[in-house]
Amino acid sequence: MGDVVVTLPDGSELEVERGSTVEDVAHEIGPGLGRDTVAGVVDGDLVDAVTPLTEDCRLEIVTEDSDEYLSVLRHSAAHVFAQALQRRYPEAKLTIGPWTDDGFYYDITGVDLDEADLEAIEAEAEEIIAADYDIERELVDREAAFERYADNPFKRDILETEAADEDPVSFYRQDGFYDLCQGPHVESTGEIGGFALLEISAAYWRGDEDNESLTRVYGTAFPTGAELEEYLEQRRQAKERDHRRLGRELDLFSVPDYSPGCVHFHPNGMAIRRELEEYIRTQNEQLGYEEVWTPELNKAELWKPTGHYDAFKQEGEMFAWEQDETEYGLKPMNCANHAHLYDRETRSYRDLPVRFSEFGTCYRNEQSGELSGLLRVRGFTQDDGHALVRPDQLRDEIVRVLRAIEDIYANFDLDVEYVLETKGDNAVGSDEIWETATDALRSALESEGLSYSIDAGEAAFYGPKIGANAIDALGREWTIGTVQTDFNIPERLDLTYVGEDNEEHRPVMIHRALLGTFERFMGVITEHFNGKFPLWLAPEQVRILPISDDNLGYAHRVKNDLEADGFRVGVEDRSWTIGKKIQATHEDRVPYMLILGDDEESAGTISVRDRKERERNGVDPETFRPPLREERAEKRTEPDFLD
RNA sequence: GCCGGUGUAGCUCAGACUGGCUAGAGCGAAUCCUUCGUAAGGAUUAGGUCGAGGAUUCAAAUUCCUCCACCGGCUCCA
Numbered sequence: 001m002g003d004v005v006v007t008l009p010d011g012s013e014l015e016v017e018r019g020s021t022v023e024d025v026a027h028e029i030g031p032g033l034g035r036d037t038v039a040g041v042v043d044g045d046l047v048d049a050v051t052p053l054t055e056d057c058r059l060e061i062v063t064e065d066s067d068e069y070l071s072v073l074r075h076s077a078a079h080v081f082a083q084a085l086q087r088r089y090p091e092a093k094l095t096i097g098p099w100t101d102d103g104f105y106y107d108i109t110g111v112d113l114d115e116a117d118l119e120a121i122e123a124e125a126e127e128i129i130a131a132d133y134d135i136e137r138e139l140v141d142r143e144a145a146f147e148r149y150a151d152n153p154f155k156r157d158i159l160e161t162e163a164a165d166e167d168p169v170s171f172y173r174q175d176g177f178y179d180l181c182q183g184p185h186v187e188s189t190g191e192i193g194g195f196a197l198l199e200i201s202a203a204y205w206r207g208d209e210d211n212e213s214l215t216r217v218y219g220t221a222f223p224t225g226a227e228l229e230e231y232l233e234q235r236r237q238a239k240e241r242d243h244r245r246l247g248r249e250l251d252l253f254s255v256p257d258y259s260p261g262c263v264h265f266h267p268n269g270m271a272i273r274r275e276l277e278e279y280i281r282t283q284n285e286q287l288g289y290e291e292v293w294t295p296e297l298n299k300a301e302l303w304k305p306t307g308h309y310d311a312f313k314q315e316g317e318m319f320a321w322e323q324d325e326t327e328y329g330l331k332p333m334n335c336a337n338h339a340h341l342y343d344r345e346t347r348s349y350r351d352l353p354v355r356f357s358e359f360g361t362c363y364r365n366e367q368s369g370e371l372s373g374l375l376r377v378r379g380f381t382q383d384d385g386h387a388l389v390r391p392d393q394l395r396d397e398i399v400r401v402l403r404a405i406e407d408i409y410a411n412f413d414l415d416v417e418y419v420l421e422t423k424g425d426n427a428v429g430s431d432e433i434w435e436t437a438t439d440a441l442r443s444a445l446e447s448e449g450l451s452y453s454i455d456a457g458e459a460a461f462y463g464p465k466i467g468a469n470a471i472d473a474l475g476r477e478w479t480i481g482t483v484q485t486d487f488n489i490p491e492r493l494d495l496t497y498v499g500e501d502n503e504e505h506r507p508v509m510i511h512r513a514l515l516g517t518f519e520r521f522m523g524v525i526t527e528h529f530n531g532k533f534p535l536w537l538a539p540e541q542v543r544i545l546p547i548s549d550d551n552l553g554y555a556h557r558v559k560n561d562l563e564a565d566g567f568r569v570g571v572e573d574r575s576w577t578i579g580k581k582i583q584a585t586h587e588d589r590v591p592y593m594l595i596l597g598d599d600e601e602s603a604g605t606i607s608v609r610d611r612k613e614r615e616r617n618g619v620d621p622e623t624f625r626p627p628l629r630e631e632r633a634e635k636r637t638e639p640d641f642l643d
Numbered sequence: 644g645c646c647g648g649u650g651u652a653g654c655u656c657a658g659a660c661u662g663g664c665u666a667g668a669g670c671g672a673a674u675c676c677u678u679c680g681u682a683a684g685g686a687u688u689a690g691g692u693c694g695a696g697g698a699u700u701c702a703a704a705u706u707c708c709u710c711c712a713c714c715g716g717c718u719c720c721a
Binding site (some may be wrong): 015103105112114115123142199200201202204206207208209213214215216218219245246249255256257258261291315316326362364366368369370371373375376379380382385423458460466474479480481482513515517519521537545546547548549550551575576577578579580581582583584585586593595597598599607613617 | 644646647648654660676677678679680681682683684694706711712713715716717718719720721
């Protein structure tokens with residue numbers, strides 16, 4: 001047998017007998033730790049305390065104080081749910097029930113559930129928790145395991161795949177309930193202090209849409225009820241921040257039934273979009289991009305040589321139709337048009353990079369079930385741009401764009417995660433080309449010191465991509481900005497430039513979007529700011545509240561002065577009490593309100609209140625306007641005049 | 644697209660399970676009164692072919708079918 005070397009988190013090494021369990025090692029470190037051991041993390045994988053160590057490894061002991069404890073607890077909570085389910089519905093079949101970042105889910109079949117059923121199951125689960133059953137590991141030989149699941153093809157599938165090498169097979173048992181499972185689990189059901197079932201939805205077996213659709217029940221669990229309550233409260237607040245709700249309340253946009261997936265920007269929403277457009281237009285100019293405009297409607301043949309036609313049309317993702325015996329389509333991307341603009345004249349190596357930018361409106365027939373407010377739509381406008389560069393300019397251009405993206409997001413106080421997406425199955429072009437393109441992106445990320453993760457096989461068909469991903473109020477991840485290198489389109493369209501050597505050379509195409517699309521970006525920042533847009537973006541930047549109608553004349557004079565500075569100003573002229581006017585203005589999240597009564601009018605001053613509920617009376621308007629202009633120009637995220 | 648859920652006034656929601664007076668409320672809107680000093684003043688009025696179409700019935704917001712849109716996932720993507 002011999003020994004194995006276990007490396008502990010503090011770097012120390014421990015030699016233990018081969019086959020020792022996680023728990024054994026913990027006991028060796030100290031009897032207290034041995035007693036408290038819930039599970040272990042072996043080379044990054046969470047495993048049961050009784051897992052034997054068969055080779056050299058890194059080991060971390062998980063106790064109730066570890067971050068991983070929550071995952072273990074939730075894994076057990078999934079079993080409690082499953083037991084409760086089977087008590088009420090013996091015919092229900094279990095499939096898989098893992099923990100997730102904020103809870104657990106269990107995929108089941110053979111039973112129809114609705115929200116009301118969840119409550120009943122939750123009550124049953126509470127009883128199982130109150131009974132505090134011991135949770136025990138049970139080893140069963142393979143044959144017996146198959147017998148247990150004679151009528152459950154999903155569990156048999158697991159036995160034949162994930163557990164193919166196991167004999168005996170690991171089960172966990174509590175009370176009369178058992179489940180095929182690797183663990184780890186807490187010691188007894190009573191450790192779960194707070195348990196809730198949250199959502200009922202659906203998922204495909206093994207995530208493949210060709211497979212059977214299962215019922216997925218989402219839940220969560222915490223060591224204490226108080227932590228559960230806190231989590232549920234956060235969840236409620238997140239729902240309040242949903243951009244679809246805010247979009248309605250703040251009258252920013254709508255997506256009417258007659259144009260699913262296509263956004264109507266209301267005056268308030270358009271004010272924000274215009275600011276974004278102007279800002280990005282300036283950024284693009286600074287980066288050397290020349291603005292162009294190309295049409296939405298083109299003949300379908302435009303996208304055949306580039307490969308878009310195959311990639312989009314065949315998937316039903318492109319809107320295209322026959323007209324006068326010719327096939328037309330709405331553009332799903334702007335790059336084909338830009339490539340043709342490049343190709344209209346002979347380009348010299350001196351001309352490169354040639355850079356085009358366009359606020360290009362594209363249409364893609366996204367699946368109906370995918371549409372979601374501003375975040376996933378069918379019609380969208382990208383702040384798109386394409387740079388055609390010499391190979392020696394490639395890295396530099398990527399770095400410049402990445403830097404711009406970083407600077408821009410800093411202005412919004414936005415946190416994003418960078419992801420490098422690499423070659424997938426649908427890719428066109430050779431492996432060498434992909435490797436070069438991917439290396440260029442990777443080295444740019446690294447030289448900028450940006451941390452990133454890799455999504456293998458997720459790139460677009462024409463080239464690898466850096467995605468800047470933001471998280472929405474419900475915890476979902478959305479790509480906003482993106483930089484992609486593309487050797488394929490230049491090749492396929494035979495784009496060239498004349499080099500110093502008077503020979504034709506192949507440029508590289510960089511696709512990039514800074515915000516991504518105005519729609520999605522607006523959705524992201526609406527939630528990020530909870531509708532409290534920075535001054536420069538706020539649809540209504542200042543609202544003037546006269547104390548009584550007698551002060552309306554003065555209110556309009558103050559308004560005119562602010563409008564002369566380009567501010568968006570409203571006057572509240574309804575015959576409401578001042579308290580009501582203030583409340584309504586807060587609800588609309590207007591950054592500044594000016595309260596004007598007889599005192600102010602006779603003194604020629606203003607009373608300033610901001611949406612952070614601070615106020616100052618007797619302010620000279622001339623001391624208010626310059627700092628306000630500055631706050632707008634510097635794109636500060638919070639009103640700071642009253643700091 | 645798939646599974647499940649939802650759709651009643653501009654907004655938020657009652658009413659539906661168990662079919663039956665003229666489908667209600669609050670906010671918002673309009674009009675009038677009030678002209679108010681830092682987070683909801685009062686009264687009156689208007690506003691709905693109950694998502695659309697079909698079926699069952701003496702009678703449908705309510706039951707059934709088809710479709711549309713939305714919501715949560717899944718799958719797919721900026």
